[in-house]
Amino acid sequence: MNERFSARLNTRDGAVDMTHGSGGRAMAQLIEELFVAHFDNDLLRQANDQAAFDLPAGRVVMSTDGHVISPLFFPGGDIGSLSVHGTINDVAMSGARPLYLAAGFILEEGFPLADLERVVASMARAASAAGVPVVTGDTKVVEQGKGDGIFITTTGIGVVPNGVEVSGDRARPGDVVLVSGTLGDHGVAIMSSRENLTFETAIESDSAALHTLVADMVAAAPGIRCLRDPTRGGLATTLNELARQSGVGMKLMERDIPVNPAVSAACELLGLDPLYVANEGKLICICGPEDAEPLLEAMRAHPLGRAAARIGEVVEDRHGFVQMETGFGGSRVVDWLAGEQLPRIC
Amino acid sequence: MNERFSARLNTRDGAVDMTHGSGGRAMAQLIEELFVAHFDNDLLRQANDQAAFDLPAGRVVMSTDGHVISPLFFPGGDIGSLSVHGTINDVAMSGARPLYLAAGFILEEGFPLADLERVVASMARAASAAGVPVVTGDTKVVEQGKGDGIFITTTGIGVVPNGVEVSGDRARPGDVVLVSGTLGDHGVAIMSSRENLTFETAIESDSAALHTLVADMVAAAPGIRCLRDPTRGGLATTLNELARQSGVGMKLMERDIPVNPAVSAACELLGLDPLYVANEGKLICICGPEDAEPLLEAMRAHPLGRAAARIGEVVEDRHGFVQMETGFGGSRVVDWLAGEQLPRIC
Numbered sequence: 001m002n003e004r005f006s007a008r009l010n011t012r013d014g015a016v017d018m019t020h021g022s023g024g025r026a027m028a029q030l031i032e033e034l035f036v037a038h039f040d041n042d043l044l045r046q047a048n049d050q051a052a053f054d055l056p057a058g059r060v061v062m063s064t065d066g067h068v069i070s071p072l073f074f075p076g077g078d079i080g081s082l083s084v085h086g087t088i089n090d091v092a093m094s095g096a097r098p099l100y101l102a103a104g105f106i107l108e109e110g111f112p113l114a115d116l117e118r119v120v121a122s123m124a125r126a127a128s129a130a131g132v133p134v135v136t137g138d139t140k141v142v143e144q145g146k147g148d149g150i151f152i153t154t155t156g157i158g159v160v161p162n163g164v165e166v167s168g169d170r171a172r173p174g175d176v177v178l179v180s181g182t183l184g185d186h187g188v189a190i191m192s193s194r195e196n197l198t199f200e201t202a203i204e205s206d207s208a209a210l211h212t213l214v215a216d217m218v219a220a221a222p223g224i225r226c227l228r229d230p231t232r233g234g235l236a237t238t239l240n241e242l243a244r245q246s247g248v249g250m251k252l253m254e255r256d257i258p259v260n261p262a263v264s265a266a267c268e269l270l271g272l273d274p275l276y277v278a279n280e281g282k283l284i285c286i287c288g289p290e291d292a293e294p295l296l297e298a299m300r301a302h303p304l305g306r307a308a309a310r311i312g313e314v315v316e317d318r319h320g321f322v323q324m325e326t327g328f329g330g331s332r333v334v335d336w337l338a339g340e341q342l343p344r345i346c
Numbered sequence: 347m348n349e350r351f352s353a354r355l356n357t358r359d360g361a362v363d364m365t366h367g368s369g370g371r372a373m374a375q376l377i378e379e380l381f382v383a384h385f386d387n388d389l390l391r392q393a394n395d396q397a398a399f400d401l402p403a404g405r406v407v408m409s410t411d412g413h414v415i416s417p418l419f420f421p422g423g424d425i426g427s428l429s430v431h432g433t434i435n436d437v438a439m440s441g442a443r444p445l446y447l448a449a450g451f452i453l454e455e456g457f458p459l460a461d462l463e464r465v466v467a468s469m470a471r472a473a474s475a476a477g478v479p480v481v482t483g484d485t486k487v488v489e490q491g492k493g494d495g496i497f498i499t500t501t502g503i504g505v506v507p508n509g510v511e512v513s514g515d516r517a518r519p520g521d522v523v524l525v526s527g528t529l530g531d532h533g534v535a536i537m538s539s540r541e542n543l544t545f546e547t548a549i550e551s552d553s554a555a556l557h558t559l560v561a562d563m564v565a566a567a568p569g570i571r572c573l574r575d576p577t578r579g580g581l582a583t584t585l586n587e588l589a590r591q592s593g594v595g596m597k598l599m600e601r602d603i604p605v606n607p608a609v610s611a612a613c614e615l616l617g618l619d620p621l622y623v624a625n626e627g628k629l630i631c632i633c634g635p636e637d638a639e640p641l642l643e644a645m646r647a648h649p650l651g652r653a654a655a656r657i658g659e660v661v662e663d664r665h666g667f668v669q670m671e672t673g674f675g676g677s678r679v680v681d682w683l684a685g686e687q688l689p690r691i692c
Contacts, residue, residue: 004590017686018686018689019685019686021578021686021689021690022578022579022683022685022686022687022688022689023577023578023579023580023583023624023683024578024579024583024682024683024684024685024686024687025682025683025684026685026686027578027579028587028682046513046514046515047514047587047591048439048440048513048514049409049436049439049574049575050407050408050409050436050437050439050440050442051407051408051409052405052406052407052440052442052506053405053406054405054406055401055406059398059399059400060398060399060400060401060406060503061396061397061398062396062397062399062446062448062481062482062501062503063395063396063397063448063482064448064449064450064482064483064484064499064501065450065484066450066451066452066484066485066486066499067486068452068486068488090395090396091396093394093395093396094394094396094398096396096398100408102408102409102410102501103410104410104411104412104450104499104501105412106412106414106452106497106499135408136408136409136410137410138410138411138412138499139412140412140413140414140497140690140692141689142414142494142497142690143689143690145491146493146494147492147493147494148488148492148493151452151486151488151497153410153412153450153452153484153499153501155408155410155448155450155499155501157406157408157503160398167392167394168392168393168394169392228395229395231369232367232368232369232370232373233368233369233370233373234369237369237370241374241393244350245393278369336370336371336374337368337369337370337371338370338371339365339368339370339372340363340364340365340367340368340370340372341368341370342368343364343367343368343487343489344367344486344488344489346486
């Protein structure tokens with residue numbers, strides 16, 4: 001096949017140029033020698049402009065997410081693995097089993113092909129580890145100064161098992177609020193990496209695909225009301241969204257919210273509140289009180305839910321306030337994120 | 347609901363700022379007052395991070411496409427309508443009926459909210475006219491100088507009717523090559539708009555959603571072998587892709603290839619070959635000889651296929667060459683697009 005191209009793609013010291021987005025021979029080579037080589041699956045290899053497949057019975061779920069994180073490579077991951085985990089998680093938060101991914105790349109002219117290959121290899125590893133292949137894609141190139149290296153928009157589809165009805169508007173007074181682990185790790189890892197800070201304990205992004213954790217949770221308690229991953233805006237903003245969607249209030253116990261001590265210390269140093277810092281491998285679950293213990297048990301039995309905790313409850317409040325009982329016995333309102341705390345965190 | 351925001355989004359002279367991508371209150375307002383207001387459908391209004399729906403029986407098709415066109419507004423369309431048409435067409439080229447769209451926006455800080463609203467309103471009109479709603483989305487913001495106003499990645503899903511098997515690897519010697527209309531309109535409209543050229547006859551992009559044309563064609567001849575829209579790289583590159591996928595050659599008749607005379611003239615002026623210029627509302631169809639007439643009839647009966655023509659045939663050729671009998675009776679090889687003819691054409 002490679003007789004078509006005069007030389008192999010130079011992934012050692014070559015760079016993206018405008019021809020890689022032209023639709024012509026250079027783009028065909030980039031797709032064949034880089035994308036198809038790494039993602040390596042039959043659907044992609046068909047080389048049609050779309051992927052076709054059969055789906056199991058059930059409601060279908062679709063979610064899309066652009067990734068513009070800076071820096072591209074950070075402790076615990078990179079834009080490639082993040083773009084796979086982020087979209088798998090958005091699909092999984094409906095209770096669905098994620099099945100296929102599509103990836104749209106917007107590359108900046110001059111972006112090193114070595115970095116592109118590193119990103120694509122990382123995406124491929126993340127997709128393969130999760131069992132959710134990238135089956136179709138698209139590449140565009142913009143002139144130098146009109147982009148920032150690489151942006152990746154991933155779209156995922158999945159299928160919800162029958163009987164599962166997870167939605168942000170289903171929280172009811174008396175329900176329990178659970179979180180799958182420590183908060184703030186992703187945002188603090190990115191900020192430390194940007195500011196070149198080092199701490200005694202290395203802080204890594206928690207970036208991870210949560211769909212197998214969700215599957216275990218759905219099996220333990222099919223009546224789960226809400227699931228959501230607290231990414232941009234953190235726990236605080238995500239709980240405010242859920243409170244608003246469901247028309248309820250929430251009451252949190254500060255002392256029960258798990259935060260890694262190194263993240264706590266870094267947040268103090270950086271002037272951040274861990275409740276507003278992005279996570280990429282955590283979920284919030286709201287469930288009826290009878291499901292709380294079985295769910296915590298299922299979560300703690302999964303590697304990504306070891307530090308799962310019950311952090312509060314849903315209360316009646318038509319204003320949708322999220323309140324928190326602080327460590328000192330006082331109470332404060334936990335509002336939406338107002339400004340921009342951490343730009344380009346995902 | 348709007349008690350949450352101190353004032354309405356200023357879509358008259360406001361601009362995108364970093365808070366619109368923060369995940370917090372400003373992003374919630376942008377989503378509610380701009381995206382949800384225009385796209386206006388129940389799935390989007392649920393405000394979950396994903397859309398859930400039932401699909402009719404059949405093979406499911408997914409396709410994704412990034413849009414980085416410059417300029418954003420051009421004769422015959424804009425990045426918004428293009429991003430809807432382009433993805434609907436990629437889904438439809440499998441013979442599928444497109445059903446739902448997801449849209450990922452990457453906005454540059456400082457982009458006027460008035461332009462954003464104009465783009466989103468245009469997307470919404472295109473989606474509504476096509477009957478394919480935008481049901482989920484995502485917004486990211488990058489700093490000034492790290493993007494170019496707006497990039498839109500749309501992903502579509504659809505379902506292939508039973509019995510339809512369209513794929514780029516199904517062309518066989520003896521098959522007929524059809525095209526749905528004149529070539530080069532989109533690329534020449536964009537180039538003229540960039541170069542500020544005016545012609546006696548206005549040249550407009552052919553940007554259009556082709557799914558109803560495809561549905562009519564599939565009904566007329568369910569055995570259609572290949573469908574593809576000749577976007578980047580034009581007719582020449584698309585036929586080379588199909589020839590390579592199917593392991594066949596093609597023989598075109600130059601005099602049968604429809605080109606709008608104004609486009610022909612503009613191509614001469616701009617030094618372009620219409621066979622390599624992008625189209626956004628045309629399709630190539632390869633079919634068995636017995637299906638050619640019924641298909642041409644169905645195409646010509648549809649507003650987007652009036653100028654449909656038979657332009658060549660599939661021949662045996664293990665090298666996958668596309669050859670063309672020229673107007674002067676000679677013959678030349680129509681190769682892949684080699685360099686970059688028209689950057690950022692879609």
